[in-house]
Amino acid sequence: MMIRHHPNEATLLTYASGGLSTALSTIVATHLGLCPSCRARTENAEKIGGALLSDVEQVAMSASALDLVLARIDNAIPVQPEKTVRHCGHHGLPAPLGDLLPENIDSLRWWPVGPGIRQARLGEGEEAVRLLRISPGRAVPHHSHGGHEMTMIVSGSYTDEIGRFMPGDVADLDPEVSHQPVSDAATDCICVIATDAPLNFTGWVPRLMQSLVRI
Ligand SMILES: [Zn+2]
Structure with a gap:
């Protein structure tokens, strides 16, 4: 698998710090x-984060601090999906x-x-x-994003204003970026999309569709 498009640096840092939404x-x-x-970039970000924490000046803690931390750990909901690499799916x-x-x-x-979509x-x-x-040769209506959207190609490929996206490639788009992916002609392009806000379509037909099907 030849990967050409990656999540941006800020996304990897947020992921390393546990601050990214579960879907993203x-x-x-x-x-x-x-x-x-x-x-490697994410592991570096984690190491830098750990080093920064170990440099923080120590301060005296209240007697109940340890109990409070342990209680939070007990109640914590795991938000970070498993990071271990397992090629089993x-x-x-x-x-x-x-x-x-x-x-x-x-x-x-x-x-x-x-x-065709x-x-x-x-x-x-x-x-x-x-x-x-x-479907092959079909275009997703032109849209920008109200928030952070990430797309990863599962199979097939598409091309948009940014380039050609193949399996494993990630489009990590800012809210300002407007794009129109077109599936390449050979097979269906299947991609997985996570957003933290709904898409903003620029035409009235897709906007109407969006209100009906909630995309
Ligand atoms: Zn990558």
Whole structure:
């Protein structure tokens, strides 16, 4: 797998610090399982974070501080998906996405969100991500993002204003970036998308579709 597009530095730092949403972390953790260079960058970020913490001047703590910390650990909800690299999932993808995907992708409940475009939901609650399936040669309506959106190609490929995206590639887009991915002509392009805000479509037809199907 030749990966050309990676999460940006700020995203990897936020992931290393545990500050990324669960859905966005699913994409980063899966990409890290495929990409040695991002894995090294993330490990460095973790080391720098650890070194900064160990340099912090020590201060006296209250008698109850340890109990408070232990109580927080007991109540903590794990937000970071497993970082260990395991190439055991479906479609040649490591965890966590490889474990979320069914063996037969057609068994998911796909519904149309535009001409030649279908969507399926994967996972539950905060973990939920979306799969987009774009028929060959079809375009996703032009849109920008209200917040942080990350897309990773699962199979097939698409091309947009930024370049060509192949399996394992991640599009890590700022809210200002408006783009229109077009699936390359050979097969369906299936990609996984996580957002922390809904997409902003620029045309009225996709906006109407969006209000009906909540993408
Ligand atoms: Zn990478």
